[in-house]
Amino acid sequence: MTFPYNQLFTFTESVFLSMGCPPDDATLATEALLSADLRGIDSHGVARLIGYVRLWEAGRINATPRVGVVYETPSTAVVDGDGGLGLVVAPKAMNIALEKARVAGTGWVSVKNSNHFGIAGYHAMKALAHDMIGMAMTNASPLVAPTYSLDRLLGTNPIAVAIPAGEQPDFVADFATTTAANGKLEIAQRKQLPVPEGWVQNADGSGSTDANAVKNGGALLPLGGETGSHKGYCLGSIVDIFSAVLSGANYGPWVPPFVAFLQPPADPVGQGIGHFFGAMRVDAFRPAAEFKAHMDNWISTFRSAQAVEGKQVIIPGDPERIMSQHRLLEGIPLLDPVIKDLESVGQKFGVKL
Amino acid sequence: MTFPYNQLFTFTESVFLSMGCPPDDATLATEALLSADLRGIDSHGVARLIGYVRLWEAGRINATPRVGVVYETPSTAVVDGDGGLGLVVAPKAMNIALEKARVAGTGWVSVKNSNHFGIAGYHAMKALAHDMIGMAMTNASPLVAPTYSLDRLLGTNPIAVAIPAGEQPDFVADFATTTAANGKLEIAQRKQLPVPEGWVQNADGSGSTDANAVKNGGALLPLGGETGSHKGYCLGSIVDIFSAVLSGANYGPWVPPFVAFLQPPADPVGQGIGHFFGAMRVDAFRPAAEFKAHMDNWISTFRSAQAVEGKQVIIPGDPERIMSQHRLLEGIPLLDPVIKDLESVGQKFGVKL
Numbered sequence: 001m002t003f004p005y006n007q008l009f010t011f012t013e014s015v016f017l018s019m020g021c022p023p024d025d026a027t028l029a030t031e032a033l034l035s036a037d038l039r040g041i042d043s044h045g046v047a048r049l050i051g052y053v054r055l056w057e058a059g060r061i062n063a064t065p066r067v068g069v070v071y072e073t074p075s076t077a078v079v080d081g082d083g084g085l086g087l088v089v090a091p092k093a094m095n096i097a098l099e100k101a102r103v104a105g106t107g108w109v110s111v112k113n114s115n116h117f118g119i120a121g122y123h124a125m126k127a128l129a130h131d132m133i134g135m136a137m138t139n140a141s142p143l144v145a146p147t148y149s150l151d152r153l154l155g156t157n158p159i160a161v162a163i164p165a166g167e168q169p170d171f172v173a174d175f176a177t178t179t180a181a182n183g184k185l186e187i188a189q190r191k192q193l194p195v196p197e198g199w200v201q202n203a204d205g206s207g208s209t210d211a212n213a214v215k216n217g218g219a220l221l222p223l224g225g226e227t228g229s230h231k232g233y234c235l236g237s238i239v240d241i242f243s244a245v246l247s248g249a250n251y252g253p254w255v256p257p258f259v260a261f262l263q264p265p266a267d268p269v270g271q272g273i274g275h276f277f278g279a280m281r282v283d284a285f286r287p288a289a290e291f292k293a294h295m296d297n298w299i300s301t302f303r304s305a306q307a308v309e310g311k312q313v314i315i316p317g318d319p320e321r322i323m324s325q326h327r328l329l330e331g332i333p334l335l336d337p338v339i340k341d342l343e344s345v346g347q348k349f350g351v352k353l
Numbered sequence: 354m355t356f357p358y359n360q361l362f363t364f365t366e367s368v369f370l371s372m373g374c375p376p377d378d379a380t381l382a383t384e385a386l387l388s389a390d391l392r393g394i395d396s397h398g399v400a401r402l403i404g405y406v407r408l409w410e411a412g413r414i415n416a417t418p419r420v421g422v423v424y425e426t427p428s429t430a431v432v433d434g435d436g437g438l439g440l441v442v443a444p445k446a447m448n449i450a451l452e453k454a455r456v457a458g459t460g461w462v463s464v465k466n467s468n469h470f471g472i473a474g475y476h477a478m479k480a481l482a483h484d485m486i487g488m489a490m491t492n493a494s495p496l497v498a499p500t501y502s503l504d505r506l507l508g509t510n511p512i513a514v515a516i517p518a519g520e521q522p523d524f525v526a527d528f529a530t531t532t533a534a535n536g537k538l539e540i541a542q543r544k545q546l547p548v549p550e551g552w553v554q555n556a557d558g559s560g561s562t563d564a565n566a567v568k569n570g571g572a573l574l575p576l577g578g579e580t581g582s583h584k585g586y587c588l589g590s591i592v593d594i595f596s597a598v599l600s601g602a603n604y605g606p607w608v609p610p611f612v613a614f615l616q617p618p619a620d621p622v623g624q625g626i627g628h629f630f631g632a633m634r635v636d637a638f639r640p641a642a643e644f645k646a647h648m649d650n651w652i653s654t655f656r657s658a659q660a661v662e663g664k665q666v667i668i669p670g671d672p673e674r675i676m677s678q679h680r681l682l683e684g685i686p687l688l689d690p691v692i693k694d695l696e697s698v699g700q701k702f703g704v705k706l
Contacts, residue, residue, distance in 0.1 A: 071638060072458075074427055074456075074457045075457045075459045076633070104427045105427055105461075106426075106429055106459060106461055108633065110638050146658065147666070147667070148661050149658045149666045150658070150659040151659050161587075171594070177584075179581045196580050198579075198580065199580070204661075223585075224576055224578070225532070225551060226551075227532060227551065228551075228577075228578070230669075231530075231576055232576075234526035234669050235526075237524070237526070237655075237669065238516075241516055241524070241651065245644060245647045245648055245651055246639065247638065248639060248643075248647075251647070252654055252655065253654065280461065281426070282599070285463050286424060286599065290601075294622065294623075295594070297622060298598055298604055301605050302499060302502075302506055302590075302605065305504040305506055306502065307503060308557075308558035313501050314501070314583070316583075316586075
């Protein structure tokens with residue numbers, strides 16, 4: 001079943017308002033959350049609304065956070081999210097990075113005491129309208145085993161980088177530092193299909209194609225596969241350290257779970273989960289028009305490369321941009337279990353889907 | 354055959370002096386180059402000295418560059434390497450990043466008109482003594498095919514991130530954004546061995562285990578393997594854009610080759626090759642002692658994770674640090690063809706190995 005974007009927007013905003021979010025925050029959170037549905041990252045969109053509601057019910061999300069800077073220099077800040085929705089904390093922290101960049105050339109903000117922020121790409125893309133390069137990353141609950149590890153110590157820890165172009169559409173990379181995002185695993189579980197080799201390992205560290213391996217004590221694997229997983233492990237670690245060790249959030253195995261039925265670790269090493277945002281003014285390096293002309297050349301060169309038969313070289317962000325245009329016009333398809341979840345959330349608050 | 358570090362140092366420094374490098378630059382370049390041999394990255398160390406000499410003979414390296422800032426803001430700079438050795442340009446550019454960070458909290462330097470700079474990790478590690486996080490990346494001649502591409506458009510474009518700890522050894526990640534660095538391919542060629550799947554493709558885009566595939570019109574593959582190479586392609590692209598589109602260096606297929614027998618493209622889009630450096634003062638985010646105590650906890654937690662039998666979870670930088678300690682004491686082993694190359698370089702300049 002397919003729903004118009006505006007209908008899902010009104011519904012989601014009403015739910016956040018019912019949770020007690022101030023109106024501006026409810027709008028901010030809704031736009032951030034639904035950007036995932038528009039861009040085709042269905043696992044991170046409205047399907048997660050019930051998850052946020054349950055965390056709020058469990059007293060683990062503060063609907064009226066006082067988000068503020070607790071430490072800063074001309075080009076850096078640490079932001080305390082006050083236990084708020086990451087969907088609200090992240091846009092505010094990204095704005096601080098943009099403001100710093102306006103004055104100092106670049107701005108870098110590490111965030112503690114936050115919750116899941118939706119898709120990283122949405123936050124990174126906030127820089128584009130200002131002719132800035134945007135970066136966003138976050139740590140997440142531990143599902144990933146470092147190379148050789150049986151223990152799960154890292155999240156899927158995504159990295160997003162958005163780079164403005166001129167005539168060409170902007171460059172937007174947004175990817176988990178694992179071989180596969182957890183959402184792809186959930187889809188395979190739902191369809192009862194095996195997953196490709198290199199995605200997961202069993203509890204004893206052996207390779208597996210079982211989509212339920214992580215549920216049974218196994219782990220997701222870092223990007224890179226058999227001969228390169230140490231590189232994905234490096235990337236996931238860097239995201240964890242920038243997001244949480246710089247800010248004072250929880251890191252590694254201490255990152256609290258997104259699901260309300262799992263308790264956060266009893267011995268936290270910091271506050272909430274952590275994010276990291278960056279903004280670099282393009283004209284802090286060379287005149288913006290010059291930069292964008294060369295980005296156009298970069299993009300058209302790569303897009304027009306000779307490709308394997310039946311394929312085309314894709315510029316990062318192409319599929320999500322096209323999906324977004326399509327879904328704004330044609331609506332957002334939701335699976336039946338997601339619709340049921342939304343209806344139960346609606347009933348709780350007396351809001352009609 | 355094994356050579357004491359000091360012997361290789363004296364020899365290499367004499368070669369750079371004979372090329373006309375000022376004494377300080379010769380020392381700088383030697384230390385940067387030999388850091389690769391110490392750390393066990395044999396492909397990027399003294400084995401490449403003859404390559405630098407040949408480029409200088411071909412008039413493509415300026416032994417007396419005037420390295421300087423051509424554009425800046427409080428936290429950023431673009432540095433023109435004036436066609437110098439990357440081994441000289443990079444340390445000078447990294448110093449500017451450190452200087453910016455001292456004042457603005459962070460420093461970010463994009464470099465044009467440079468040449469190959471040795472290993473990225475060496476430059477990133479320069480931040481550690483200042484309680485800063487260091488970053489270094491560089492583009493390189495095109496040997497890598499983006500996902501679905503038959504054309505080679507990216508270099509192995511490495512990323513290094515060095516993060517200071519307290520009692521524990523520092524965290525130092527340094528990796529090519531391909532499944533395998535070109536050096537590993539060269540080793541397989543020399544030993545006439547096949548390479549693992551996912552390292553290279555043939556000229557028609559099909560997967561290959563032939564170590565000579567790249568020489569025969571094929572390409573190296575981005576990090577991530579069959580189901581994730583788009584992520585390595587993203588990473589390699591980001592390195593290319595930060596290093597060259599921000600600075601005004603050559604990017605993509607225009608990056609000049611390291612080998613003197615291949616001519617640079619006739620229609621350059623910029624000057625030389627590009628690098629990107631970053632420095633973030635740890636105490637631009639939180640007190641340094643606090644940060645380092647948590648890094649120690651991060652490191653010891655990961656290192657003591659339960660591991661698959663016979664293995665241990667490695668902290669990025671561990672193997673290279675141990676190798677470095679070993680080789681400083683026991684000397685640096687060189688293969689016969691490398692020794693022959695060095696002897697021929699020595700003869701050219703009347704310098705004894």
